Amino acid sequence: MYQAHWGLRHAPFRGAADAGGFYCSPTHDEALARLQFLVQTRRRLGLLLGGPGTGKTLLLEVVARQWRGDGHEVAVVNLLSLGAREFLWELAVQLHRNPQPSEAPFQLWRLVVDRLEEFRYQQLPVILLLDDADDMLPEITPLILRLLHQHATAQSTLTIVLAGDPRRLRQLDRRLVDLGELRIELDAWEPEDTQMFLQQSLAAAGRDRSVFDTAAATRLHELARGNPRQVGHLAELALVAGAGQGLAQVDAATVDAVFAELRI
Numbered sequence: 001m002y003q004a005h006w007g008l009r010h011a012p013f014r015g016a017a018d019a020g021g022f023y024c025s026p027t028h029d030e031a032l033a034r035l036q037f038l039v040q041t042r043r044r045l046g047l048l049l050g051g052p053g054t055g056k057t058l059l060l061e062v063v064a065r066q067w068r069g070d071g072h073e074v075a076v077v078n079l080l081s082l083g084a085r086e087f088l089w090e091l092a093v094q095l096h097r098n099p100q101p102s103e104a105p106f107q108l109w110r111l112v113v114d115r116l117e118e119f120r121y122q123q124l125p126v127i128l129l130l131d132d133a134d135d136m137l138p139e140i141t142p143l144i145l146r147l148l149h150q151h152a153t154a155q156s157t158l159t160i161v162l163a164g165d166p167r168r169l170r171q172l173d174r175r176l177v178d179l180g181e182l183r184i185e186l187d188a189w190e191p192e193d194t195q196m197f198l199q200q201s202l203a204a205a206g207r208d209r210s211v212f213d214t215a216a217a218t219r220l221h222e223l224a225r226g227n228p229r230q231v232g233h234l235a236e237l238a239l240v241a242g243a244g245q246g247l248a249q250v251d252a253a254t255v256d257a258v259f260a261e262l263r264i
Helices: 002-006 012-016 026-040 056-069 084-094 105-121 138-150 166-171 174-179 191-204 214-224 228-244 252-262
Strands: 045-049 073-078 126-131 158-164 182-185
Touching (some): 012 191, 026 045, 045 056, 045 174, 056 073, 084 138, 228 252
Parallel strands (some): 045 158, 073 126
């Protein structure tokens, strides 16, 4: 109903969680540039840090798509509660080794290491993007350390990126933190970032005219504290509320009412 009211072809703020509609704010653009530098200069380990909702996972999806398009080998693995065997299995699958269900962890390790050696001889960049690293089980750390130490030469083409919440950085093994060669931090959006995100998302959904008045956009940014996920969520709810009231434009009072009711 609300999409028809505002003249939209689809839900406009899916870009807050969809790489296809990614809004590249200055903080995300800087992070992308630093990730590119990490790979181009063949650094071994980078840390991508940002709080919940700042777009770490989305950024990993975007950069993985770019690197695959450049012919690089990329594996994206979420480490949340992943055991050692599951981790090795996922790496073997994403590195196109077709592991068998009966294979033991040491066999999976061999599949992964042998594949990485093949790519090294071919001088093909390989990037492992490991999300939720601050929540990984202790048994994963030795595997990552072994990969890093086995690829510590100038001929190595392996780069690992660990993504996590900076407030939980102490959860990471100190040895991994110390090996990090580049620390990339995602900041909250500035007010103009929120404004541009609203405009871009609505335009992509078919709405050329403004939906949020200036005060509403400002209030939305303040209440969401510039957090990209919360900006998109609150904006979507404000559209629904505004359509329900038959408004011609979303105002600050509508944003306040939605926020007060849902306490996002």
